[in-house]
Amino acid sequence: MFFKLVIVILVSLAAAEDLNFTYNGFLSANLSLDGVAQVTSNGLLKLTNDSGNDTVLGHAFYPNPVTFKNSSNATAFSFSTTFVFAIRSEFGLRLGGQGIAFVIAPTRGLPGGSLIQYLGVFNETNNGNASNHIFAVELDPIQNPEFGDINNNHVGIDINGLRSVNSTPAGYHALNNGGFRNLTLISGQPMQVWVEYDGIQKQINVTLGPINVDKPHIPLLSSKYDLSTVLNTTMYVGFSSTAGAVYTSHYVLGWSFEMNGQAPGLVLSQLPKLPRIGPKKISNFLTVGVPVMSLSLVLLVVLGLIYFIRRKRKFAELLEDWELEYGPQRFKYKDLYIATKGFKENELLGTGGFGKVYRGILPSSKIEIAVKRVSHESRQGMKEFVAEIASIGRLRHRNLVSLLGYCRRKGELLLVYDYMPNGSLDKYLYDRPTVTLNWSQRFRVITGVASGLFYLHEEWEQVVIHRDVKASNVLLDGELNARLGDFGLARLYDHGTDPQTTHIVGTLGYLAPEHIRSGRATTSTDVFAFGAFLLEVACGRRPIEAQGPDQNLILVDWVFSFWNRGAILEARDQNLSSEFVAEEVELVLKLGLLCSHAEPTARPSMRQVVQYLEGEIALPDLSLLGFSSNGLTFAHHEGFDDFAMSYYSSPGKGFSHSSYAAESAVLSGGR
Numbered sequence: 001m002f003f004k005l006v007i008v009i010l011v012s013l014a015a016a017e018d019l020n021f022t023y024n025g026f027l028s029a030n031l032s033l034d035g036v037a038q039v040t041s042n043g044l045l046k047l048t049n050d051s052g053n054d055t056v057l058g059h060a061f062y063p064n065p066v067t068f069k070n071s072s073n074a075t076a077f078s079f080s081t082t083f084v085f086a087i088r089s090e091f092g093l094r095l096g097g098q099g100i101a102f103v104i105a106p107t108r109g110l111p112g113g114s115l116i117q118y119l120g121v122f123n124e125t126n127n128g129n130a131s132n133h134i135f136a137v138e139l140d141p142i143q144n145p146e147f148g149d150i151n152n153n154h155v156g157i158d159i160n161g162l163r164s165v166n167s168t169p170a171g172y173h174a175l176n177n178g179g180f181r182n183l184t185l186i187s188g189q190p191m192q193v194w195v196e197y198d199g200i201q202k203q204i205n206v207t208l209g210p211i212n213v214d215k216p217h218i219p220l221l222s223s224k225y226d227l228s229t230v231l232n233t234t235m236y237v238g239f240s241s242t243a244g245a246v247y248t249s250h251y252v253l254g255w256s257f258e259m260n261g262q263a264p265g266l267v268l269s270q271l272p273k274l275p276r277i278g279p280k281k282i283s284n285f286l287t288v289g290v291p292v293m294s295l296s297l298v299l300l301v302v303l304g305l306i307y308f309i310r311r312k313r314k315f316a317e318l319l320e321d322w323e324l325e326y327g328p329q330r331f332k333y334k335d336l337y338i339a340t341k342g343f344k345e346n347e348l349l350g351t352g353g354f355g356k357v358y359r360g361i362l363p364s365s366k367i368e369i370a371v372k373r374v375s376h377e378s379r380q381g382m383k384e385f386v387a388e389i390a391s392i393g394r395l396r397h398r399n400l401v402s403l404l405g406y407c408r409r410k411g412e413l414l415l416v417y418d419y420m421p422n423g424s425l426d427k428y429l430y431d432r433p434t435v436t437l438n439w440s441q442r443f444r445v446i447t448g449v450a451s452g453l454f455y456l457h458e459e460w461e462q463v464v465i466h467r468d469v470k471a472s473n474v475l476l477d478g479e480l481n482a483r484l485g486d487f488g489l490a491r492l493y494d495h496g497t498d499p500q501t502t503h504i505v506g507t508l509g510y511l512a513p514e515h516i517r518s519g520r521a522t523t524s525t526d527v528f529a530f531g532a533f534l535l536e537v538a539c540g541r542r543p544i545e546a547q548g549p550d551q552n553l554i555l556v557d558w559v560f561s562f563w564n565r566g567a568i569l570e571a572r573d574q575n576l577s578s579e580f581v582a583e584e585v586e587l588v589l590k591l592g593l594l595c596s597h598a599e600p601t602a603r604p605s606m607r608q609v610v611q612y613l614e615g616e617i618a619l620p621d622l623s624l625l626g627f628s629s630n631g632l633t634f635a636h637h638e639g640f641d642d643f644a645m646s647y648y649s650s651p652g653k654g655f656s657h658s659s660y661a662a663e664s665a666v667l668s669g670g671r
């Protein structure tokens, strides 16, 4: 009893408030539907379906009664409503079909509503009878002469019957005096309708517009009519429609209503989407969409495949069965490519006789590396060479640059070394260096290189001949420790070359005469090169320096001439200030001459070199070793001529790299 009372009070309170509602789509609306009316799964109110069968009818009403007057003899309130509708003919046909009506009626359904031309609102007996108490706005695409319809595309205000109080062709007054524009009700396009009643002025305005324009300022229809006699105290608001056998559907997409005020605006973007217009759209999709889509798909797959193949080719490597045992020393080309940022020019550290050297950072371990790219066309001898690399890879000495591993591609070999931040020694020695080394640093470099070379010759499990000892192959680590690099590389070009050509690899000025003659590298030829290196470091000059056209300064001869005059210290680098140890400079210069002896047997071994440098044994007297005063003992001129001849007469393929070295030695006097 108590609850009932509370509910009654609540209901009357709610009713006292001015009613308003907004439906942007009808999924959450509790409409009262009859006939074939339905709310589709996406929220469209579909009043009729496109059965193409007999005429069908559909009604949809706001479920609750709406108070339009204070009492039965009072004047009607103002109200405003707006909705979006669409009349769709299937197959894109504009066959006509019935219209749609906004209705204010005394009952929720329209029990007497007839089919066909009565829009489901009236029937032939009650049409026009004032006892109907029905107000309607018709959107009518059919001309019914019996109701005085003006054309087959009109909007009308109907009171109690289908003979309109006022009607006009569908259209709208565009904003900003844009003129009147026709609209076709059955176009299938959604359109918006505003119905407004001013209870004081007794004026009914009806405005129509396409969905994408703002509400026109000038109404399409405006009629003076007092609805107080038409509308009862409580009424029902809704829509009514019928469809004949013409495959036409009537939709309402959104609806709002406000008593005594302006109907809330609809949020057009939230309105449910109309279904695609049937077969034509589908055929468009089939004839254009599907081929275009499948073509794009094929294109995409092809592009993907091309990308994949190019990537695969870009990072392709050569890997043969025999290499499997060197697995740990094998680097992935992709890793090296990423490490050096694709072998970018600004990662280039230098260009040597064998190829370009790039700086890099290994992607996984972030270790800094130097990658030497050696182009190598011949596969001959590669197996032995890689075996040698693998064994060299196990060499570890504080004065040797560690070879971390290798990678092999078609025509290309990549060697991965420890990165030496201070670069090669030569740039501290000649060509007016910006930074030079003082004597104690130079002496440390010399003893370091000697110790590294001694390790290669005698201390390791097998004899390794370096073949290319020179200042530019000596690298300086972070603490300026000398580290000998590039060992064994020369051997790559020693294998399998044409026997007709002299296969010498090395750099002119560091090549022992017997090496040029026989082509055979020995520990002795390494000692000869080390001698040239000693003079280089002490004098700050290249072994052969161009002094003019056809005139070269041969460093050994030059130093020898100072020795001959009994003033060997004068040959030292003038960049060395007075801070040098005279005994050490003299030792190094004399040892340089001794190592450069033309007779291999007269040269010391690396073991002896180390002992001399450490002062363990005294250097023999040079004058007792057959150094004659004319300097021919060094036989440099002879060797140079031989070499030049063999270079010009045998431009063999496998020779190209050593010839490069020779050429650059002649032109620039260095590496």
Ligand SMILES: *[C@@H]1O[C@H](CO)[C@@H](O)[C@H](O)[C@H]1NC(C)=O
Binding pocket: 017, 018, 019, 020, 021, 261
């Ligand atoms: C709309 O009606 C609700 C109650 O249903 C009310 O709270 C609200 O103030 C009304 N809004 C307007 C603009 O009248």
Ligand SMILES: *[C@@H]1O[C@H](CO)[C@@H](O)[C@H](O)[C@H]1NC(C)=O
Binding pocket: 035, 036, 049, 050, 051
């Ligand atoms: C139209 O609606 C009627 C009644 O709801 C139904 O029987 C018929 O199958 C519908 N036709 C179509 C094409 O949806």
Ligand SMILES: *[C@@H]1O[C@H](CO)[C@@H](O)[C@H](O)[C@H]1NC(C)=O
Binding pocket: 052, 053, 054
């Ligand atoms: C039309 O619909 C009715 C039921 O609503 C059905 O009995 C009749 O067979 C249909 N006719 C056609 C031609 O589809």
Ligand SMILES: *[C@@H]1O[C@H](CO)[C@@H](O)[C@H](O)[C@H]1NC(C)=O
Binding pocket: 030, 032, 063, 064
């Ligand atoms: C929907 O409206 C009907 C009356 O038309 C009412 O009985 C029913 O409870 C309402 N449902 C909801 C969920 O509001």
Ligand SMILES: *[C@@H]1O[C@H](CO)[C@@H](O)[C@H](O)[C@H]1NC(C)=O
Binding pocket: 070, 074, 075, 076, 077, 199
């Ligand atoms: C209806 O009655 C209310 C008071 O109950 C009054 O404020 C309002 O003006 C009346 N409206 C009309 C149209 O008579």
Ligand SMILES: *[C@@H]1O[C@H](CO)[C@@H](O)[C@H](O)[C@H]1NC(C)=O
Binding pocket: 071, 073, 074
């Ligand atoms: C309206 O009707 C009520 C009774 O329902 C009556 O008291 C009142 O005088 C009437 N007013 C007018 C203006 O007729």
Ligand SMILES: *[C@@H]1O[C@H](CO)[C@@H](O)[C@H](O)[C@H]1NC(C)=O
Binding pocket: 111, 112, 113, 122, 123, 124, 125, 126
């Ligand atoms: C017309 O509608 C009225 C109710 O509005 C009903 O009483 C009458 O029977 C209907 N006549 C026909 C022919 O359907």
Ligand SMILES: *[C@@H]1O[C@H](CO)[C@@H](O)[C@H](O)[C@H]1NC(C)=O
Binding pocket: 129, 130, 131
């Ligand atoms: C209007 O309808 C009522 C009842 O529905 C009837 O009594 C009356 O005669 C009708 N008037 C006309 C002019 O048809």
Ligand SMILES: *[C@@H]1O[C@H](CO)[C@@H](O)[C@H](O)[C@H]1NC(C)=O
Binding pocket: 151, 169, 181, 182
């Ligand atoms: C609009 O329609 C009317 C007929 O209803 C026609 O006379 C007029 O030319 C049309 N205007 C345009 C711009 O199509």
Ligand SMILES: *[C@@H]1O[C@H](CO)[C@@H](O)[C@H](O)[C@H]1NC(C)=O
Binding pocket: 196, 197, 198, 203, 204, 205, 217, 218, 219, 222
């Ligand atoms: C109806 O339209 C007329 C003319 O544009 C305008 O003066 C009047 O205020 C409008 N009434 C309503 C209720 O919108």
Ligand SMILES: *[C@@H]1O[C@H](CO)[C@@H](O)[C@H](O)[C@H]1NC(C)=O
Binding pocket: 072, 106, 107, 133, 232, 233
């Ligand atoms: C509407 O009001 C009239 C009097 O104004 C009354 O005769 C009629 O029965 C009412 N209709 C309904 C459905 O309440």
